[in-house]
Amino acid sequence: MRQTKTNRNKIASIACGVVLLIGCNSPEDAALDHFQKGKELFEKGEFDRAFLELKSSNQDDDKRGETYYYMALLDEKANNIKSMRQNLIRALELEPNLIDARIKLGKIDILFGDFEKALDQAEAVLKADSSSVDAQLLKASVYIRQAKKDQADEIVNGVLKVNPDNIDALAISAAIYYERDDKSKALALVEKIIEKDNKNLPARLFKIRINAAQNNIDSVVEGYKELIELYPDNSNFKLSLASIYSMTNKLDLAEALLRERVDKEKDNVESLIVLLEFLNAKAKDRVISEYESMLGHYQKQANLLLELSKWMVASAYPEVAKKGLQQVVELEKNSDTGLAAQTILAEMALANKQYDTVESALGSILGANSEFIQANLLKARLLLVQNKTDEAIELLNKLIWSKKSADDVYSLLGQAYLVKKDRKLADKNFKQALEANPANMGAFIQVYGSYLQAGQRETARQYLEKALAVKPNQTLFLINKAELDILEKKWDDAQNVVQRVALFSKDKAVPLYLQANVFQGKKKYVEAIALYDKVLQDFPGHLNSMINLARSYEALGGRNKAVVYLEAHHNKHPDDLSIVGVLTDLYLADKDYGKAKKILTDHIKRLPKSVAAYLALARIEAIVNNNMLAAKNVYLEGLKVNQDDPQILMALAGLYEKINDKDSARKLYENLLAKSPDNNLANNNLASLLIDSNNAEDINKGLQLVEKFKDSENAYFQDTYAWGLVKAGNAPEGLKLLESLVLKEPKLPEFRYHLGIAHYNSGNKATAISELKQAIALSEKQKRDFSGKDDAKKKLQEIDHSANK
Template sequence: MKRKIISSVVLACTFLLQTAACSSPEESARSHLQKGKELFEKGEFDKALLELKTASQSSDKFGETYLYMALLDEKNNNFKSMRQNLIRALELEPSLTSAKIKLGKLDIVFGDLEKALEQAESVLTSDSSNIDAKMIKASVYIKQLKKDQAAEIVDFVLKDSPDNVEALSLQAALFAEKNEIDQALGAVNKALGVQPANLSLRLFKIKLDAGLNNIDSVIKGYQELIQLYPDAGNFKLSLASIYSMTDKLEEAERLLREMVEKSNDKVEPEIVLFEFLNARAKDRVIPEYKAMLNRHQGQPKVLLELSKWMVASGYAETGKEGLEQVVQLEKNNEAGLSAQVILAEIALTEKQFSAVESSLKDILSINSELIQANLLKGRFLLAQNKTDEAIEFLNKLVWNKTNVDDVYSLLGDAYLIKQDRKQAEKSFKQALEVNPANLAAFSRVYSNYVQAGQNENARQYLEKALSLKQNDILLLTSKAELDILEKKWDGAQESIQRLALFSKDKAMPIYLQANVLQGKGKYAEAISLYDKLIQQYPNHLNSLINLVKSYEALGQRENAVAYLEKLHVKYPDQLNTVGVLSDIYIANNDFVKTKKVLTDQLKHTPKAASIYLALARVEAMMNKNISSAKDVYLRGLEVNPNDPQLAMALAALYEQLNEKENAIRVYKAVLDKNPDNNLAINNLASLLIESNSHDEISKGMELAKVFKDSENSYFQDTYAWALIKAGSNEEGLKLLQSLILKEPKLPEFRYHLGVAHMNAGNKATAISELKQSISLSEKQKRNFYGKDNAKKILEEIEN
């Protein structure tokens, strides 16, 4: 018996050894690959991936292994990994046509158009009738704006395969490019007949219907998408936006409530509902909030988020109810402490400093590391004007790894208080590196880029922020405005639809929609929307201006005049209407009518400073003499003695009339009442610097010192010129040289630089700069203070 057992073991071992020897790594890999393919076809993707990975580890010789791994990546939308796997598949098996097709399509997505063409041509070399390869070529040609070549391929494919969905999609895109929307819709509808659930086609159809302003079709399109994809919340949001834009508020609310009911206690859909009610039915926000407090009793984290929204949206008193509930439930746990911090923040806004100090002491004694409490401490220090102490404290907080974006943002605010703009901008950008959706930091950085005309940089920050906060009003408005500026109408339209759902300013989405229509040349439709806005908000200046521009584009200025005259009769006290009407009268060179409408307006609104400013301009134009404006400014200041605009205009006029002492007197009076008026500081400093009195030059120098670190080139030039006039020529010269790099075409800067070089003994450079200042002045057809002196210096040097 013992020998039999041993014998069986030996035989079994021999069999196993023989089997192992026969199964090579390649055969093992092929076996696992086959199993992986079979599992993939059955939809068992996780198991398939395990088999495919085992296959690649057994033998890295089969391109098909990586092809199927790429197909699994495609299922998971992991396109970067998919691309790498396809490249590897073709390295191992260059003849894999399906891999080439997949890679070619991915190359288009990644923007590598030439590589996509290479893949297509490679397939067509061995299979000249391959439709997928032809479609890749057509898609590339469309991207390269070679529309005729693309159309030729599409037509050829559709001739043999009239139901080819990809070809029909490209045909629709080509029609849309030519603004042949009806034909584009025909092609899309035909393609949808073949593939009714094709998401990209359905979205494209909605976009085309929106372009035709066919709202009923857009609504139907979203309704069908919701039926096909019931769990996709974005489609419901989009449909709710359309309902909101078309005043179908009940339908919009019904959809949002459905999302809340299906949210499984997620707070986001409830916040969306709040945003909608806040924009469209403000009186229902508080009752809704109280109902949600009852619904979420015993859920402190949900209560905390809802209450935070209430406080941030201007319902602080009501929001306290939820915060106090959270404190009762959580005591001194994380959520409870967070609620206590928000209650203390409310006290800070109400300037209850002793309450804030007491709360901070209690909270920090429990958890000294709580970042929200430390941030509040920083804000408290700033509120008490302890800026340096706040900066020191916040710089220490930076090392805490939580909510560091808020720390950087608050640091930026602190540096702005100290007028250190460079350090402030650096802090705001650091905040956005941590959290692109930090709205306080975003507002600062984004607006700076837009003002500087650096739209690409602005868009990068905007898109990162929107990826995290897609329903934020500030971000949606910024995107719509930027898209309109850059004529990206589809993107603007999407943002406007979302804005219609959430914007508390009901005028904003309508105004932006009118902007889009105006930009696309649909002036009559734009006028209709601007009129709708003006009827609700008669003093909406931008709508008035754009309505006139739209009439002008249609060659109907007389209609614009008639519209404004009628509106003025209906709303005689609306100053913006008068301003736009007077501008259009001036454009017609009808100064008599302009003067009459402005003079009559002063009978209705005798203290309207803007009317005096406009009337002064008209008097100067009618009399062809700027001194005619003086009496108007003086009359305006009699009834508006503290108006800085009128005073600044009068001072500037005195400068033009060479009445320097009067100008100095008025600028000083402005600064007595408005000591932070930088323009008045600059203009007064400039006048004093040009004086022959050493005492006045010194006073001008003292004033100009505030511009030492200014970002305004004109103000910095004033400071540089003050340095030169005060005897600090080397420092002034260095500053001017840096300014010229930023503003090379300003004759005043060139003149000042020429004088600085002359003082430094750089005669040749001085001559060059002075000549450039005069040349630039003549090219630009404008004089500058110092031009005569520049000519005089050149004559003296050259003679």
């Protein structure tokens, strides 16, 4: 029956009559009701129920900014900063006069590094209320981060004059003193805050930070003990204190804290694994017995046993882990947990190249569940091992649609595309793996490393922070963070991470070395030298420790002390080439060529097959005699003992090239390739010689040699291929590749020269002139010649001469 307008009105009236006792409210009334309830529940501390009410208000077309403000407060409780920021922005769109929302948004803007936005929030509040202390302190917080300490100080002092007990003002003042390296005044202010607000967590953490910066370990320990007492449920404080104990070699105390955590957090696999990681780093001989004890204690908890056994496999205890995995299989049979254990056992067989065992296990597992993702991933790995890359990629692309273990699927796809030398698709898949799981180790190593190598540290840091949020105790992530913080001179951040590394690093030299880096960065050179010395006692040839030790001595004005130290170190370890290398560099820096030659010749007498020593000695002979030919005899002597050594042959061939004896260089490269046809550098260098000749047969031969470099990641190899195309008459294709290379490497004169000739051969004389001039200018600026410089000058003269005809 068609519904008329009158019918609809009657139905509405009846509906209101039916619900009259419980109310027939408008959406606006319903929203208000939900908001009031949500607000009351929030103030009572019933946050989950408050969230549901506020969410309902939000969905009921609520136009109150206050609703979003309280949603933001709930986000703050849950430490969900991104959502908090969005809710605050929405709150202010609806109600611009919400002062508290502006102040909170300003503080978040500071966290995100949007200092100008934070200042805008402060100014907006001050426009409405010029006496707002919160807005003034927000401005001061921004000024500190903008290194405008005097302006920040002026604001803070004004607030403290009116209210000397304002905790936020005291905190900012303490930060100013800390930045000015007046740690004692900063500490006094922080202690005043704690006196007034005993449970002020930021102040207590800042106090620990100040004491750590002053290397006051006892006070740092006491600070963490107090935090543990105040916040007994926060396990991170116990981990931090355990890290300090580990750094100071109080391993019994560290272990006691970790065991206390295990006892308190019953059946928490993470706390069990943290204990195993600690033992693996500090008492390796006890790992197996501890694991076996856990197997007995949790013998009926299959999922927990599986996670512990996976850790044992990943930590190089595969044979021991078998016991736990078999225990899981007995408990779970062909359930998902049981199949996961069976798959790990099969993966171990793959690692041992027991391919028949793997095939048999896969048949059994996939027979029980053909869609079991881990087994299908293992099948793809087996295909890759069997060089069936296309089959592996086809299988993995099918697995993507299952959306299970997506990170492992994408990561393995990335590895497969690396095998096919398709870096673009490999990178795309590695990034997708990290979107699914930021802590996927294989994908992280590839992506983080590529961004770091490209100098994109901020992007690299974003990936690192996400990985640590998922796995905060993973040693590799922690070491990467410490190294990145050190690289960017974030000494306090690095210090905090080094403490955590000390707890879990299997190699005790790693945290010592990183801590020495921090001391060196903070100009605490005496402390740094002491730690570098400790590293070198256990690892005499640790190159970076020797280099940094020498730099620390030099910073103290005592390079001679570095020489004395390393000479004594060399006497204890006379055969260590790394020590010889560092000492040689110090002698060269002092222009003490006699000592440099002596230490190298003595080393060669003891170890005549030391190729690196011959190469270093050849360099010194060339410097001393101011003649490259002086290196020739050293290379020839080296070849008598190290016959056909590729490094010495390459160095000698390079020498022949520099003195323009191209025939001798060509013969050496040809001999090298006859014995090692896969030597890419020899391939490239020989091809360059052939292509630079004006013989068509040689040019074509050279081009054939480097055709395999068409898609190489090495820009120099690609340049040789592109130059070969140009010289062989295929200027358009060579030009296209050279233009892309110059975009990547704009400051290499060789590339500019080749691009200039390519443009000339294509009839683009104006562009050719520009590129050739840039090649020469770059060469002169960098004070180095390049092959083709004379030809570039000659070509410019030819173009100029033809233009003036």
